[in-house]
Amino acid sequence: MLTRSRGRSAVDDTALWNAVGAVEDPELHRGIGELGMLRTARGDRAGTARVEVALTTAGCPLREHLREAVTAAALTVPGVRRAEVAFTTLSARQRMELAQRLRGERSTRFGARTLVYAVASGKGGVGKSSVAANLAVALARRGKRVGLLDADVWGYSVPQLFGVRRNPVALNGLMLPLQAHGVRLMSVGFLVADDAPVLWRGPLLHKALEQFLADVHWGELDVLLLDLPPGTGDITLSLLELVPEAALLAVTTPQPAAQAVASRVGRLARQQRMPVAGVVENMSTLVCAGCGEHTAPFGAGGGQRLADELGTELLGRIPLDAALREAGDTGLPVVAGDANAPSAVALTELAARLPAVRRGLAGLALPLTVVR
Numbered sequence: 001m002l003t004r005s006r007g008r009s010a011v012d013d014t015a016l017w018n019a020v021g022a023v024e025d026p027e028l029h030r031g032i033g034e035l036g037m038l039r040t041a042r043g044d045r046a047g048t049a050r051v052e053v054a055l056t057t058a059g060c061p062l063r064e065h066l067r068e069a070v071t072a073a074a075l076t077v078p079g080v081r082r083a084e085v086a087f088t089t090l091s092a093r094q095r096m097e098l099a100q101r102l103r104g105e106r107s108t109r110f111g112a113r114t115l116v117y118a119v120a121s122g123k124g125g126v127g128k129s130s131v132a133a134n135l136a137v138a139l140a141r142r143g144k145r146v147g148l149l150d151a152d153v154w155g156y157s158v159p160q161l162f163g164v165r166r167n168p169v170a171l172n173g174l175m176l177p178l179q180a181h182g183v184r185l186m187s188v189g190f191l192v193a194d195d196a197p198v199l200w201r202g203p204l205l206h207k208a209l210e211q212f213l214a215d216v217h218w219g220e221l222d223v224l225l226l227d228l229p230p231g232t233g234d235i236t237l238s239l240l241e242l243v244p245e246a247a248l249l250a251v252t253t254p255q256p257a258a259q260a261v262a263s264r265v266g267r268l269a270r271q272q273r274m275p276v277a278g279v280v281e282n283m284s285t286l287v288c289a290g291c292g293e294h295t296a297p298f299g300a301g302g303g304q305r306l307a308d309e310l311g312t313e314l315l316g317r318i319p320l321d322a323a324l325r326e327a328g329d330t331g332l333p334v335v336a337g338d339a340n341a342p343s344a345v346a347l348t349e350l351a352a353r354l355p356a357v358r359r360g361l362a363g364l365a366l367p368l369t370v371v372r
């Protein structure tokens with residue numbers, strides 16, 4: 001039973017309830033009061049606020065984060081001098097009800113106005129995942145609600161790039177994305193043990209991607225980035241089918257060979273009538289740390305040539321930067337950990353320039369019936 005005592009105390013219990021209830025659950029992105037997770041919020045004469053919160057799961061990894069947020073919220077209420085936060089868990093029935101409510105409330109999978117970008121490259125190793133991860137962080141730093149789906153099922157790298165290795169909380173078949181550096185993340189790497197290889201193929205793969213889109217509670221998003229595997233294989237095709245609203249963001253190096261392969265992805269997008277948001281040239285130049293001189297180890301001009309070929313814009317040129325590579329190895333995206341590094345500056349500018357591209361509905365098969 002929920003209790004909200006109105007006994008004599010130095011604290012207005014309704015004000016306490018409202019303040020604490022507004023604290024957002026970090027995975028559901030809604031107030032814990034609204035979610036039915038706040039059980040008790042009561043102040044005593046000495047100014048101690050006693051708060052009880054029911055977690056979605058007993059082993060909730062964000063328990064300490066919630067404790068801090070609840071304590072901070074309680075201390076904003078006049079008369080509260082200290083806060084004691086206790087945790088319990090939702091019952092099976094309450095979890096089911098919450099999952100049903102969240103599913104029922106969703107008019108779309110991520111939000112009707114969400115901009116979806118498929119970050120793709122022709123060949124591997126051009127830095128597509130690094131660009132996607134840092135672009136996601138840069139967009140989050142601009143105040144956007146950002147999701148990043150690691151659709152590179154076999155070569156997933158989001159867990160490593162964000163330094164996150166936990167299993168997502170599952171709420172009766174609804175998976176909650178993990179959150180790091182302000183970005184909501186989902187990757188097959190969160191579901192397999194110890195970097196195990198993923199052996200899914202064909203229909204199973206399609207099903208897994210479908211579940212990532214339908215059974216992950218992304219909440220309202222402004223932007224969803226899809227980190228595609230390199231090339232034009234099964235996953236790319238499945239995703240184009242499953243997320244017809246996605247716009248292509250093509251990543252290439254300046255090297256003519258890389259650009260030629262990347263143009264195949266562009267042609268595929270054109271065949272599928274997928275809009276193109278633009279091109280990002282990665283590993284553009286190498287800046288000498290000592291003298292500041294720029295050299296071009298991978299040649300020059302590939303990004304611009306690809307953009308011209310696709311009839312789109314070259315949105316950014318990201319330099320070859322040891323800071324970005326090191327950041328990826330330590331699990332702290334360079335945009336978050338070393339914002340002044342040349343690559344971080346270029347990626348932050350890319351986030352600011354990213355055009356809002358939406359696919360028109362013309363030519364799409366829509367699940368509509370004509371009513372006469």
Ligand SMILES: Nc1ncnc2c1ncn2[C@@H]1O[C@H](COP(=O)(O)OP(=O)(O)OP(=O)(O)O)[C@@H](O)[C@H]1O
Nearest residue numbers: 124125126127128129130283319320321324325328
């Ligand atoms: N601008 C850059 N400067 C320095 N190192 C970079 C840069 N971009 C990427 N790298 C490094 O290059 C390697 C490949 O990058 P990444 O994994 O992002 O490529 P990818 O295109 O997603 O590869 P794949 O699709 O094959 O997994 C990583 O070690 C990464 O740290």
